[in-house]
Amino acid sequence: MEKRGQVTIFIIISVVIVGAIVVFFVFKDSIFSIDKKVDPEIEPIHRFAKKCVETTLVDGARSVGLQGGYFELPVNFLDTGQSQIAYGYHQGTNTLASLDIIERQISKYVNLALPICLDESNFPEFEITKKEANSRIKIKDNYISVSVDFPITISKQER
Numbered sequence: 001m002e003k004r005g006q007v008t009i010f011i012i013i014s015v016v017i018v019g020a021i022v023v024f025f026v027f028k029d030s031i032f033s034i035d036k037k038v039d040p041e042i043e044p045i046h047r048f049a050k051k052c053v054e055t056t057l058v059d060g061a062r063s064v065g066l067q068g069g070y071f072e073l074p075v076n077f078l079d080t081g082q083s084q085i086a087y088g089y090h091q092g093t094n095t096l097a098s099l100d101i102i103e104r105q106i107s108k109y110v111n112l113a114l115p116i117c118l119d120e121s122n123f124p125e126f127e128i129t130k131k132e133a134n135s136r137i138k139i140k141d142n143y144i145s146v147s148v149d150f151p152i153t154i155s156k157q158e159r
Contacts, residue, residue: 042154045123049152052117053110057137057146060109069097071105103137106144110135114150129153 068086120128
């Protein structure tokens with residue numbers, strides 16, 4: 001009798017797992033959709049904004065990388081006349097930026113530069129209102145991911 005009870009538990013667990021897998025594949029597009037439907041009239045602004053995020057992220061990573069891991073330089077840095085670079089080792093102390101600091105520094109760059117990149121003069125027929133950008137950067141082995149919350153309001157005449 002005990003063995004039949006154990007088999008029943010395994011069958012129930014198997015059915016639940018198979019059901020969960022089926023539900024996942026049926027609803028994965030609606031659960032994990034990145035882009036919501038965009039009105040075709042504002043699609044050019046949407047594409048431009050996405051391109052701004054990509055460009056700003058690359059520029060921020062490059063700038064932070066060239067400055068020793070910082071967008072906002074620490075107190076001790078080397079001024080070469082053409083650029084400024086944070087020390088990685090200063091007076092016997094390791095001052096290298098941690099991965100967490102580098103992510104926050106790139107995020108600061110993106111938050112500052114993104115509203116500038118999305119220049120409303122490129123779309124004179126629309127009235128574009130921008131709010132403060134808030135980005136979260138994650139550096140992985142082979143890529144950098146960004147999640148951006150950048151509320152914008154787009155209006156045209158009374159729409």
